[in-house]
Every structure is written in C-alpha cells, then in structure tokens.
Amino acid sequence: MELLEYQVKEWFREIGIPVLPSQKIEHPTDLKRLKINYPIVLKSQVYGGERANVGGVRFAETTIDAIAAAQSIFNLPILGELPEVLLAEVKYDAEQEFYLAVVLDTAVCRPILLGCTQADIDWESAGEKMQHVVVEQEFSPFYARRLALKMGLQGALMQSVSAVVEKMYQLFVEKDLDLVEINPLGVSSSDQVMALNGNVSVNERAIARHPDLAEMARKMVTRHSNIDFKPHLGNWDGVELHGKIGILGNGTGSVLATLDLVVNAGGKPGICLNLRHGFPTDTSPTTFCDRLDKALNILAGDKSIQVILINFLGSLPQVEEVVEVIANYVPHHKNDRKPQVLRSNNGSKSRRESHLPRLVVRLAGSEFDAARKYLATIKTSSDTSIVVIENLDEAVVEAVRLVKLTSHKKF
Template sequence: MDLLEYQAKELFREMGIPVLPSQRIDRPKDLKGLTIPYPVVLKSQVYIGGRGRVGGVRFVENTIDAVAAAQTIFNLPIMGEYPKVLLAEAKYNADREFYLAVVLNRSIRRPVLLGSQQGGIDVQAAMDQMQHVIVEREFSPYYARRLALKMGLQGDLMISVASILEKMYRLFVQKDLDLVEINPLGVSPSEAVMALDGKVTVNDDALARHPSLAALLETQDKASFEPLTELPVMMEADGQIGILCNGAGLTMATMDLICQAGGKPASFLNIGGETQWNSSPDGLRQRLERGLELMTQTRQVRVLLVNLVSSLIPCDEIAKVITAFLRHRIRELRGVSEIRPDTLITHTLRIPQMVVRLVGSECDRAKTQLANAQVTIVDTLDDAVAQTIVLAKSVARNS
C-alpha cells in the first residue's frame, strides 16, 4: 500500500535523505500557525500522481493567500479522490529535476535502481532516457555509483546522487518496501540536491515486522483502492479519441501528447497503477476488462489508445484480455457464439478502432496475438500517438 507524500518524507528524514522544512495541514485554519517562512507550496495529499496539472499544488506568498488556496485544494478532487491532509513545504528553486527509484521487479525477483536526468511530471514521456541497474548480489555503493554514471553524472553531483541512492536502498531493505521513489530530485544551481516529492509503497506481507508502518496504514482510507468503479472522464465535446492507461502519470502524459499532436480526446480512463496495496495479476486483468467495457460504451470514442506499462503480467497476457474482450463484444453485436480471430474487423461494428502500446515482457507474442485480431500495436509512445491521430483524422473524414 502507498504512503502519502508527507509520510514518505518522514521516512526520508529519518534516513538522512534531504527534505525541505514542512508541516502537515489538517484544515485551512492550521495555516495561521505555520512555522515555515513564506513563500511556501501547498500540496494535496492524495495517492494519485499528477497533482500539479490539475491545481493540487499551489505556491503562496502570505497567510491570506495560503488559507484561500488550502480551501480550494481541500475541495478539489483528483481522479475522484479528495485530500484529507495537505502538506505545507518551503519553496525550493531547482535548476534541474531528476528521477530516482528503487523498485522490486517481480519478474526477475530482484531490486532495481532507476534513474533519469528528466524527472517531474513529464517523466513518463521520457521513459527511453530511464537508466537502470539490477542489484544482482549483496548491495554495495558500487551499484549506486554505477547508476549515477549511467545517468551521465560526474564529479560532486555524481557523488551526491549516489549517496541518496544508497540511503534509498537502505530504507527499501530495512522497511521491506516494494518501491522507494523520489520524483523529482531537485538540483539547485550550486548542484545541491533535495527530495522535492517522494513515494513509498509498503509490502503488506511484511507489516507484522514493522508496527510503525502498520500504524500509518491503519489511518488510511482503503476505499480508494477498491476494484475499478470510476467512469471515463469526459473531455472535448467534439473529440473522438479515448485514452486508457494504468497509472495517473502515464494517463496524463499520454493525454498531453495527444493534445500536443493536434488530437482531441473525447475521454480518458486510468485503470490504476501497479503500486497499489492490492495490485495482483488477476486484479489488473479485471480492471482492464472493465476499462475496455466502459470506454467502448462511450459512443463518442471512435479511436481508442490503450497505453499500458506492466510488470505484474507479461504483455501476451494483456493481449489475451484485449482479444477476448473484442470477441465477446462482437458476439454481442452479431449475436453469434463462435468468432474466429480473423473476423475481428472492429471499425464496421461500432467498436472503436484500437491502437495498443505495451511495455513489459513477451511483447513479441503480444504483437502476434493482436495482429491476428487486426489491432494496431506499436513499440513507442510517439508512434502510438501518431497512429492514433491518423486514425482519428480518417474517421473524421469518413463520418
């Protein structure tokens, strides 16, 4: 289960990872007793990324503005979730923003260090720049320095980033975590580093060994992590493109790229990332099936872009879900019981034309399955966006 940012930063502080002076805000009037000098940033404390894009992060210069901003943020739902707590934090002038993470890769059953010189809200759009180092044996500072070097860092900055990676890994091991993420790691003009945002995912099976973490989780509202019940978020009234992704950051990055390319999203749906406390292969399959059903019920969607990144299940398993859904959908429309894969001609049956981009293992098998189902599958997000725009324009001309 995920911790909120302010909880993750408490763990960072205990581990010696640099974080800014901050204060928890339970209600707007708490800001009248703020001990941090202005200017400060107010952050919505929700379990979903991309807060800054929708107004969940605001900079304020004085108490009056802070109280007004806090009232707005408390009443601002982000992907359907309202914050119960805000974090007030000192402002930091970052010259650059990096991405760092230590994650448990379930496929290879090893910890992996991740790092990129492009962090912040656009990190999902720059996955090709992400560097990784697999911790194959007992951890040593060598692994952290190796990742920092692969990121292209040198000198004192390389040493600083490697030091933070070591502390992140110690936290990862000591608390039996599934993920420790800093995004962004702010770098000042003098090359000082600061964890500006943090995410920690706890391994529920290890909670018995960590009563302090268990106490944090007992206060959380687990209703946010129930099986998918959300409806697609409607966008442009004259849009024709639907977007289905797993993870708020990936969803927003995909939507931004569609808009930048001149496309008009009709709706988008986030079926949930893989770092939730109850993530499982069966859960992902069920959420994907439900997401496809919801998106294909939206008549305005004529082209559907499916962009999924998964380490829970291989890509060929995702492809099976998509093709099985299409067969079931066509049986409903045609009223027949048996459909061969070579009869999945979706655009004549009022099912959206589909573009699929998958990241994970067994991609070649997935390509074969989806090709047999006459579904376009591409390797990169740029290609997926371009193909989606082409199909949308074709649909618009023929409508």
C-alpha cells in the first residue's frame, strides 16, 4: 500500500524530518483561505508518477493564479486518475538536490540505506552513482553517518543528512514499511535540508498491526470501490482486471495458473483473489473460511462478475467448513430459505442479491473426494448453479461457456 505525498509529509513532520509549510486543498475555493505565503506550488495528489511532465505541478504567485491552476489540475487525469486533493506548498529554491531512501532488501533480508548526490537518477546507471549501506545489526547513528560519508558529504551538511536518514529509519521501523524515499532532498545555500517530495510503501502484512494504517486502507478500498491489491515483493494476493470471471485460489500459483488458462480459453478474468493470506484491511486474525466467505460476497457485489471460478489445490484447513461456505453461497432450498444476511469483518451488513454469479468449483486432492460428492448433490435454483469439476482445464472451459450462455440470455 502506497500513500499520497501529503500523507507522507504528515508522517515526516510528525517524526521530525524537515518539510515545507503546506496545506491540503480539497476544492479550488480553499485557496481563498490559504494559510501559507505566496509564491506556492500546487501538486496533484495521485499515485501515478511523472505528474510534473503532464501539468500536475504548477507554480502560482497570487490567489487568482492559484485558483485557476487548481481548477486545471483537478480536471487533469494522470494515468487515468483524477486527484481528489491537491497539496499547496511554499516554493523552495534549492541549490542542490539529493536522493535518499531506506528500503527492505529481500535478497539479504536486511534494510539498506541508499543515497545519491543527484536526485534525477538514471536507474540504468544508478549503480555507479548510488551509495548504499546495509544495516547488518541493530541500527545506530553510525550507519547514517557512514552513508553520508560515502556520498562525499562533510561538516554541517553531513550532520544534516545523517539526521534525516536516522529519522527515515525510525519511520521505516515504526510503521513497518518496505520503503521510505525522499526524492528530492533539497539543500539550501546554508546547507539546510528540506524533504521536497517523499514516498513510502507500507508492508501489507503489517497493516493489521497499525489501526491508523488499517483505517487508511479501508478508506482507499471504499473510495475506489474496488479491490486493487497490487503485487509487492512477491506477495501476490490479488488484482482487479475488468472481466466477467472472478477467480479464487488458495495460493499464488493456483490463481495465476487459473488466470492464464481463462485468458487462453477466450475468457476475460475479473477480480482474482488469493485466499491464502488475510486481506490488507483485516484488523484481526481471520480463518480461511472467513476469507472465502468475504471473497464470495465481494465478487457477488460486483455486477460485472457472472461466474466465480474456484480453484483449490493441495490441502486446506477445515475442509468441511470450507465446503459449507461454498454450499451456503447459493439458496439451494429456494422455497424455505430466506436471503442470507452476512456481516463482514468491519461490522457492516450486506444482503446477497437474488441473482448470483454461477459457481464453478475445482477441488484437486484426495481429501476433497467427499467434498466434491457433497457439492455435486446440491440442487440450486434456476438462476444459480454449482458445477463441480476435478480437471482444471475442463473447469475453465465450463466457466467460459457459462459466461457466454449468460450473455446470450440477456439478448
């Protein structure tokens, strides 16, 4: 999970990293009540990079200029995303600009401090210019000073940069981050330093340990009304495509293999979720059954999903309970069964629609023999169905066929 620049700078300010006076702008008229002095810079708050090159960063000398610039930026999509807020910040003239970062290196399983005396780095040749220090033991100011010295800094500037690196590492540990980056770190003529832009990447496995991060994650999911989990350091948990076949699996390999087969069979995958791990927004431990139940409701709530393809391979905890969750997904006793009301982990209720996506279930493994037989005997209403298939290729073909069948019925 990544944060927007204004959120990152709030963290920087709280921990003691120097940042410029700034103000969050939610509407152009907010600039009439600006509390910082002109001239200012207005920055689009989006997750896409290269905003400066497409007009997402503009300078303003007066309120009239600032309002006009803000109106333009609010209506400027960057990589398809419109900003919901802007950041107004005092203009800063830097004589030098540095690059600093603290990153988790999964190859050595240790944090690494990075520093370069150039902010605009050509990453293809970064190895020649970028200095690094591996934090091999418990962190101490020695590591920060060593990085500053390797960057060729001396005197007051070395002390200033070292102090910033120490605070970055403190933030890195306190918030369970994978990355803390300042790019650029501005340096004035008097060797004073200022974080002009920042970026952090939160370890998604750690979100549940931090109530403030869990709240941010919930707001992000609600705001974008999707499950946009991104691949990060190999912990692939899910992605939203925009097709009609939702995919659920119990491992990265099973999900990705299923996704590829659906595409090769002429189908279009939709939301794909790996249920081996908890959702980033879960604030308490969950069982596999909890995650399966929640995932089914997520997919059922997406009107574009017409078929849910479940591919569980190997072994599962609580097999009988997992089968019950799948069986209870559809109203298989139509005359005496009421629409089921479910409660999600955050306490909110959601009512299942009377028309649900069809289920294609592939269970591979000897322990699933009884489960397959049980699910195959379930009689469902005419609007829904559970198809149980042991062979994955056949399950994929059936899921694609059901989507086409549903599309034809609409016409």
